[in-house]
Amino acid sequence: MTSREVFYWDERMERMPRPELAQHQLRKLRDQLAHVHARSPFYRRKLDAAGVPPDAIRSLDDLSAIPFTVKDELRVSQEQYPPWGDFGCITPREAVRVFQSSGTTGRPVRIMWSRKDWHENFYEQFSHFRCGYGLTEDDVLYVPFNYGLFVAWWGFQSAMERAGLMVIPGGGQGSKDRLRAMLDWGATVVCGTPSYLLYLAETARKLGIDLPGSPIAKIVAAGEPGAAVPSTKKALESQWGAECFDDIGSTEITNFGYECIRHQGTHVIESMLLAEVLDPETGRPLPDGEIGELVLTNLCCESMPLIRYRTRDLVRFNRAACECGRTFLRLEGGVLGRADDMFQFAGVNIFPTQIQSLLHEVDEFSQEYQLVVPRMGSGERLKIRVEPAHEQLPQTRLAAACEFLTEAVKYRIMVTPEVEVCDVGSLPRVEGKAKRIIRLQ
Template identity: 40%
Template sequence: MSDRPFWNPKTETLPREQLRELQMVKLRRTVAWARARSPHYARTLAGVDPERLRTWDDLQRIPFLTREEWMAGQDATPPYGDLPVTGPERAIRVHTTSGTSGSTPLRALDSRKDWSWAAEMWCYALWGAGVRPHDIGYVAFGYGSFIGFWGLHNALEKLGALTVPGGAQTTPNRVRQIVDFGATVVASTPTYALRLAQEAEALGIDLPSGPVHTLVLSGEPAGSIPETKALIERSWGAKAIDTAGMTEISTIVMFEPRDQPGGCHVIEDHFIEEVVDPSTGREVPYGERGERVCTSFGRSTTPLLRYRTADLVVKVPAATAGNGRTFDLYRGGIIGRVDDMKLVRGTNVYPGAIEAIICGFAGIEEFQVRLEHIDGRDEVILLVECSPTVDDDGWQRLCADLVRELADAHEGLRFLVRRAATDELPRFELKAKRLTDLRAEQQRAALAIKEMA
């Protein structure tokens, strides 16, 4: 069993025509189920006949679902809204979004069947990453209500690996546990993987010489940034594997196999993933960037049909992988968010592009980006926290190089780079929030002062 390359050989290698037929069968069943039981879908699917959903083009008969609609339903009929097909009396778990955006967390219910399915999806990813029953998996996660790595934990147990829950404890203690238990696989966000490596260095622990061979990353687009992944792999001496999911479906949608770096396979026997123009909602061709639209067949308690995720991706055909899988790929995984892009003096600024540059510099431990309106002009301020070993001369050289490379990557836009004090900037265990846009608030304050004068 451990020698096979696929978790589910039958479906992962299914010819594309048969895979599409399977998707259509599951789509008809899911639409019928949702329309008959969910108050939300009883309204929005009232004119949709499941039996007429026969081709890919027929997906257009199903209206999009947005996070705003889901949240509006949750606000109108708290706490779970009108999307679930049942109330909490038939569910066994509830999870929420991380709330890093500052908004009210989205709440989602799961049945026992749903929860088993979520673990199965993670098994596709873990097996593809090379995780096997003899491994020892360490889950560096706080186990709160955020969905996070709950499903991965269950999947490690399902495939037979010894599973160590990181729980709510300090970063130094987690590093010590990774060493003490002889972990061979570590799961965390990309940001926290780097934080663990920094702490290990401070403790005098040589991670690259240890037994960890695989890091399973999720929770942030940073796992798809080559520079960030390369930095993580150097810090650990292990292979970093990207995955991506969301609370809205309770599990992952895509995974990067060990033999296919730089691309994440969509688990297409359990999902339909469209890529659309964020402005028009029309599907874009292979190879063009667009927004992910997700339809899930596995979560029965809270069905998800054509959900607009706001994730930016580029889909390419399965044949480009060359590893035997017939599932299509997202080249580079998730490359950003529709709402991440900021316009500064006519130039598009993406957090991922900034991170890719910063991760190419040695000696930088953390950073923050602040967009401010100063003296009538928008500015990008980059706060950089360096290793104590970077002296004043080293900082001056580093600063000059950063300003130059950032300007080159942003049409000449000049960043104001400033050095932060040691431990001044926040560290993150879950999703990192490194960009703050203060411009609107500052402009309002300036206008109020002007009106009072």
């Protein structure tokens, strides 16, 4: 597999020595600061209040003088100046496409993109993804996704069709029809959230459809960290019989991270975005290799660029050149969790993805789980709800699997959980971001 040819979108830029890349980023950053200062009342206010005129940034070491942007500020701006807020740099007349964030935690944010962003910048970003994944005109992409305000696969699919792939639209269909359609139309690539792709694989098994034996050779997974969690990736790859690629982005900051065919972490498109890794509590920079919050600045976007945007995603940087030849930094293990999802229990910081990884080491359980976090001081244990992989499992095997999981969590996360086995298929399956944590009040 590793002997395959590496495709680049812009080889000179992707293999640029890092000092030169930093110069490129500095130039872009200075232009972007001048642009937002001139066009965005929100950023003009913020930069002026911080005493940072756009030309004050002389090196990337000056970055810390620039104030952060957080999602709540975007919400407040849109409440005060409906419908678009005052953080954008274009008028609605200049926009060709609008989206809305999924809004799982609070009011959704509305985003509009100009012709240049939609047709050129999105295209360039997704062209990096396409070349990273090694997709060509010979590929047939199935997109199981509905026409709506959620950005999800919009940019990906339009860039893929422009690049010459055949795109099969899979909106407005149930999972069974989607499975039949992807096989009937000869799909070689399918995209989706990790949870939904696992659900499709489970549905296929129930219907007697042999996905591993199908022509589907690649799956692209986005929307949740799962695709970069080794155990989830393994489950996706074995159940689909396909190579799995991570795709990271959000409605607000656009899509910025993709995995290459060497699978050595998730690359950030550093020609178009400036990435920092910071301590989520203090906001100070962390050395490479430490887990911290990813902070991003759009260097190319002209419509609603975000400056030092706190993604709340927890990542670990690796700036060593990848085996694919790219010098773009890699997020080791992709997104490792959400700074917001992290919860403290019994004095320990816990990320749901840690438990997910352990769970996937147990064949007796399905891929679904829920964490029930008891009220502080209740004396109750953290509860992990799981379900058996299938109905015929003997009680003794289930009991042994529960014991293994309890011990593994106790040993590796330092908390003794209670494992509750639910009925097969009873835990919620969702197309969007899986809601895994239930907090008892």
